[in-house]
Amino acid sequence: MPIFHKISLRPEVENYLKQSFLNKEVVSASSKQEAERKFEALLIRLAHPPSFTTVRVNTHLASVEYVRDLLLEELQKQFRGLRVPVLQHPTLPDVLLIPVTGPRRNIERRQCEVIVGAQCGNAVLRGAHVYVPGIVSASKFMKAGDVISVYSDIKGKCKKGAKEFDGTKVFLGNGISELSRKDIFNGIPDLKGIGIRMTEPIYLSPSFDNVLPSYLFLQNLPSAVVAHVLNPQPGEKILDLCAAPGGKTTHIAALMQDQGEVIALDKVLNKVEKLKQNASLLGLHSIRAFCFDATKALKLGVIDGTEGTPPFLPESFDRILLDAPCSGMGQRPNMACTWTLKEVTSYQPLQRKLLNVAVRLLKPGGVLVYSTCTVTLAENEEQVAWALTTFPCLQLQPQEPQIGGEGMMGAGLAPEQLKLLQRFDPSVVPLQDMDTDCLSDAKKEDMIWLANKDCIGFFIAKFIKYKSTEEKVSWK
Structure with a gap:
């Protein structure tokens, strides 16, 4: 339930998503009823968090066994x-999995309430405390030290500073307030610390x-698969086209044993600075990050004095990761998305x-390697079909490891091509209630299977360029 x-x-x-998931190819392979059931299951799964928290060990600085022992102490x-x-x-082997227990349905709701924004609420469901910038509303009598019930304003209707809210709100659990209402709304400007320390989350x-910031990087499981699929080797020159905040970039550098060159591009300056901070924290020196628009990263003419900096000459890199900007419709938990259809469909031209x-x-x-954290056909399988047609030099390659399912029908790809893709689809498993009794009785192989399936929605395609491209290719 x-x-x-x-x-x-x-x-x-x-309706747009439903048409994709109920396309003719899908319906003919099963039935309309089964396709509709699976689509509704997907929408429900997207509102709930995955069954496991996934962290990647920075193997450049420490062994997995050493970090696992430190993490066990921390969790205790x-x-x-x-x-x-x-x-x-x-x-x-560099990924650790921690099962998420819950939902806990018998938590007593308190009279004193705090309303947080939807993004903050999503983070709380993944284990975060409530930081002051995420607080939208608080009961008028709230004091520091009070036990507070925390709710998410999933539709964004609560007014900042309100003393009560009767709109649509979702209970996230209880916590202890670090500050009074006055401190939060009338106190120190730009306060950014913890406002509510969660003690009884759902x-x-x-x-x-x-x-353990130098040893661990919090990362969804499919995101950790991507760098392994890219399979970077020491000494290679690798490009991460849309890199911030650097989870995959730093993973690439670690897999290369920090030997070689990883060029990371992002067009938002503060995200690039965050990427540099992460690389420094993780002790990685092979990464060079630039604030640069990746759509302009190809050097079309001779430009003096730019050797080693973007834009780059054609055919400069051994491997390239394009973790493309996307609609993000696979992220979990996500109880509400207010995007218009125009916004959701705006990414395909940019990705091309x-x-x-x-x-x-x-x-x-x-x-x-091309990847997205969305479930739309247009940004995933349709892009693969377009790329194979537009660039005859490309061939799909088998992926290792292959943890996700095969690609979705509907883009005209052949069955053998779909098998070469990885689509992580959380609708393939029922929602799980997990408590300490379940954990003590569960077999390790069953838990690993669940972690592989009950994750965010994600997509990965791997290509090899088997011949040179000397003439410019149209991407219309």
Whole structure:
């Protein structure tokens, strides 16, 4: 029984997604009824968090075993002696999995309430405390030290500073206020610390606020798969086209043993600075990050004095990762998305511009990995079909590891091509209620299987460029 309703979407967006998931190829392969059931299951899963918290160990600085022991000690403190297993993924050796217990349905709701924004609420469901910038409303009598019930304003209707809110709100659990209402709304300007320390969350996930920051990187499981699929080798020159905040960039550098060159581009300056901070914190020196628009990363003429900085000459890189800007419709938990259909569908042209640049910058024999954190057909399988038609130099390649399912029908790809893709689809497993009794009885292989399936929605395609591209290719 789901604890939250399905993700709230604008009707035109839900209809757009439904048409994709009920396309002729899908319906003919199963039935309309089965396709509709699976689509509704997806919408419900998107509103709920995954069953596991995934962290990647920075193997450049420490062994997985050493970090796992440190993490077990930390969890014992956070969970006040409650024993929660930390599993090493058998296929992704640098990934650790922590099961999420919940939902806990018997938490007593308190009279004193805090309303947080939807984004803050999503973070709380993944183990975060409530930081002051995320607080929208607080009861008029709230004092520091009070036990507070925290709710998410999933539709963004609560007014900043309100003393009560009767609109649509979702209960996230209880916590202890670090500040009074006056401190939050009339106190120190630009206060950014913890406002509510969560003590009884609906879903019990570990907090990674400043926890082993040089050794661990909080990362969704499919995101950790991507760098392994790229398979970077020491000494290579690699480009991460849309890199911030640097989770995949730093993973690439670690897999290369920090030997070689990883060029990371992002067009938002503060995100690039955050990427540099992450690289420094993780002790990685092979990364060079630039604030640069990746659609302009191809050098079209001779430009003096720019050697080693963007833009780059054609066929300069051994491997390229294009973790493309996307609609993000696979992120979990996400109880409401207010985007218009125009916004959701705006990414396909940008992704094609980036693919054009990536293909031109890749050496013959080089590898290109394309990934998104969305579930739309247009941004995933349709882009693969377009790329194979537009760039005859590209061929799909098998992926290792292959943890997700095959690609979705509907883009005209052949069955053997779909098998070469990875689509992580959380609708393939029922929602799980997990408590400490379940964890003590569960087999490790069953938990790993669940972690592989009950994750965010994600997509990965791997190409090889088997011959040179000397003429400019149109990306219309």
